[in-house]
Amino acid sequence: MDYSTDAQQIIANVGGDKNINTLIHCMTRLRFTLKDESKAKTTELEKMGLVIKVMKAQGQYQIVIGNKVTDVFDAILTALPRLAADDAQPVVEQVKDTPQGFGAKFKHGYDEFIGVLTASMMPIIGVLAGSGITKGILAGLVSAGALSDKSGIYVLINTMADTIFYFLPVILGFTAAKKLGSDPIALAVVGAFLIHPNIIGVAAAKVPEIGLWSGYAVKIMNYSGSVFPIIVAAWLGKYVERYIKKVVPEMVQSIFVPIIEIIILSFALLLVVAPIITVLSKGLADGISALLSFNGIIGGAIYGAFYPILVVFGLHWPLIPIVINDLAVNGQSVICALTSITAVGIAGGVFAVAIKTKRKKFEALGYSAGVSALCGIAEPSLYGVLLKYKRVFYMVMIGNAAGGAVAGAMHLVIYGFTGSLIGFPSFINPKTGIDGNFTAYVISHLIAFCVAFILTIFFGYNDKMESSDQEA
Secondary structure: OOOOOHHHHHHHHHHHHHEEEEEOOOEEEEEEOOHHHHHHHHHHHHOOOOOOOOEEEEOOEEEEEOHHHHHHHHHHHHHOOOOOOOOOOEOOOOOOOOOOOOOHHOOOOOOOHHHHHHHHHHHHOOOOOHHHHHHHHHHHHHHOOOOOOOOOHHHHHHHHHHHHHHHHHHHHHHHHHHHHOOHHHHHHHHHHHOOOHHHHHHOOOOOEEEEEEEEEEOOOOOOOOHHHHHHHHHHHHHHHHHHHHOOOHHHHHHHHHHHHHHHHHHHHHHHHHHHHHHHHHHHHHHHHHHHHHHOOHHHHHHHHHHHHHHHHHHOOHHHHHHHHHHHHHHOHHHHHHHHHHHHHHHHHHHHHHHHOOOOOHHHHHHHHHHHHHOOOHHHHHHHHHHHOOOOHHHHHEEEEHHHHHHHHHOOOEOOOOOOOOOOHHHEEEOOOOOOHHHHHHHHHHHHHHHHHHHHHHHOOOOOOOOOOOOOO
């Protein structure tokens, strides 16, 4: 795109050429030092479709552009070549505010984590969304009796659609490592280690653990489709690699540094991250079951609101055995029914963003991710929209809480494993047909969708907002 017109408009609105002392840029912002900031027309700048926000900090007049900042910066330098003179300040400067106090530091760390998480996921969001839609279409064809889930064409296409989810640790290992500055290939191998058939086999065993030494054994989880562990590994990898290079002679670093890094990170995940996630997951699963048994309305609201957060940290996997056991023993599941509501609520929020945004690529992402969520695959919406714009996340939490509370009040259950919109046949009672349970399905899912949609339209999103991954 040609940003020359935008560049001229920005120059004019900061007071013109003579009012600009210097210009640098960071990952998302044009950072001007102006002779007289009172001459800058902040309101006019914020009306520009290209500009997200205008801020004044660190003695700079900062215009938040987003990931097109380099192109806009180059266009301004073309218009004002003096700003690129040899005695000017460096072209790119990373400026970070140092947070003060525990609360500020915790928030900063959390924001950094979310930023890295979403930035690592963004390269594969399109494939995730397409795969989710494909799985939804297949589920719809099976539900309609037009295709058998035992047929060869179903098995092949479903496997293709599942591949991105199964190998997520490998792909994220690569993208997160590139974002964080560690070795992408080494982290991809660590991700592959997590889903190696030997590890998956142990995780599926009756006693899912591996003995290491002197009777000490470590529990093994199924990491296929997981996100959090490999992100932690990519973050650790930067420091581990730096240390290894200090102690390994340079002439053999290319051989020994990657394999030592892989061994250290793999053991770190198994010995530290895995046990922590296992304990947290089991405690959450037991707590959710107890809460739903105690009060369906409160339990449904809490579960609906916070389930997407469990997905972010990979703490939702232990709920799957509970669902499978409920379906096998009782022929129905409450937890799976509530999970279905969260996907539809997420779709409501994401569709609202797609309708409201003027950015074509983001609009396309919103619609495709929303359709994927209606098909039961919420990851594209979660990582592509909700975590990037946390206010949308909050609106979706409220919508899901409302839908979950209604589901709890109406004693909603599911009779199959596939939910969301595409899995509506799973809510039809196999013994009595369409009854009050299907009515509860329609009402609860509709409420979650509508509340999330309306709140996001009015309070959750506008194009001036800055996404969480822009300063990561």
